[in-house]
Amino acid sequence: MKKMKQKKTFKHDTPLIKQDVKKLGKIEVEKSAEMGPTPVEGDVAKLQKRKQISSVKEKNYLLIPDEYMLLKQKVTFKFQNLDYKEAMGLMAKIGDVNILVGEEVAGAITAELSDVPWDKAFNALLDMKNFAADIDVNSNLIRVHSPATLTSQESYKSARASAVRKKVELESSVEPVVSEIFRLYYITPAEAKATISELFTSTGEGSTYSPIQVTEEKTTRSIIVRxxxxxxxxxxxxxxEIDVRTKQVLIEAFIVEATSSFERALGNKLGAAYTRKSLRAGGTIEGSTIGNPSGSEAALQ
Known part of the structure; x- marks a missing residue:
């Protein structure tokens, strides 16, 4: 008895699109990245913090910060007709700080305080004799003067600082002016110019001033700064910091144009058949017809 030839099960394991589009896209992205500098990932979610570029610490000449514990400690004292300069000397020893008292400061003081913070007690002693103080705890120095003397000193220092600033500006005006080109890889020249110009532009007395000049160069994707x-x-x-590569999303898409001839060819590959609107699409395997339509379930209307 002849052994019946077993039909081979059709197995469709060949993709319609043989190229790995995702892999090819990744290769193209890496080629573009190699043309630029080593990218810094601008991933804010990953860093979970802001990056500080510059910091300016402001000085307070009127109040004492909380981190100076000796100047925040509670004190108790009783002054009976004590010379004001000697009272300031005692306060300096308690707070471990240098207190300079002007020659115009004179007189005696009588005061009694119990369990009062050092800085509050110091200000109370100033108010009792209508004196003023310049507090620079960062330098561990406090100056006590009459308000008129202290104001005169501050006015002189302000005028002196203004003169020094003008001198520095005059000296810097003779520095050589340089022009450099900055090539961009991830941001546009317009974006870079807007950021740089706004950073350097200062406004005052109804006019604006910028120490630099920025020119866009769209052809070479760069900016020229003078x-x-x-x-x-x-x-x-x-x-x-700003010209960095951000996270990108690779979208993989396939566009297939489906026609009646495509359906017939697809049926031949899959070994399937169906009937739609009196049109039969199907195929055969080894001479056997696959998927003969029968009944209403086999027809797709």
Whole structure:
């Protein structure tokens, strides 16, 4: 008896699109990245914090910060007709701080305080004789003067600072002006120019001033900055922080044009058949017809 030839089960394991689109897309992205600098991932969610570029610590010449514990300790004292300068000397020893008393400060003081913070007691002694103080705890120094003397000293220092600032500006005006080109890889020249210009522009007395000049160069995707060397160093630091590659999403899509001939070819590959609107699409395997339509369930209307 002849052994019946067993029909082979059709197995469709060949993809319609043989190329790995995702892999090819990743290769193209890596090629573009190699043309630029080593990217810094601008992933805010990953860092979970802001990056500090600069910091300016302001000085307070009127109040004493809480971190100076000796100047916040509670004190108790009783002054009976004590010379004011000697009273300030005792306060200096208790608070372990240098207190300079002006020559115009004179007189005696009588006061009794119990369990009062040092800084509150010090201000109370100033108010009793209508004196003022310049407090610089960072330098461990406090100056006590009459209000008129202290105001005169501050006015002189302000005028002196203004003169020094003008001198520094005059000296810096003779520094050489340099022009440098900064090539961009991930942001546009317009975006870089807007950021840099806003960073360096200052407004005062109804006019604006910028120590640098920024020019866009769209052809080479870069900006040209003209200014002093120290300002160009700041520009370079800022560009390195903002011209970074961000996370990208690769979208994989396939566009297939389906026609009646495509359906017939697809049926031949899959070994399937169906009838739709009196049109039969199907195929055969080894001479056997697959998927002969029968009944209402086999027809797709």
């Amino acid at each position: 200014g002093k060397a120290k300002d160009l160093d700041v520009v370079d630091s800022v560009i390195r």
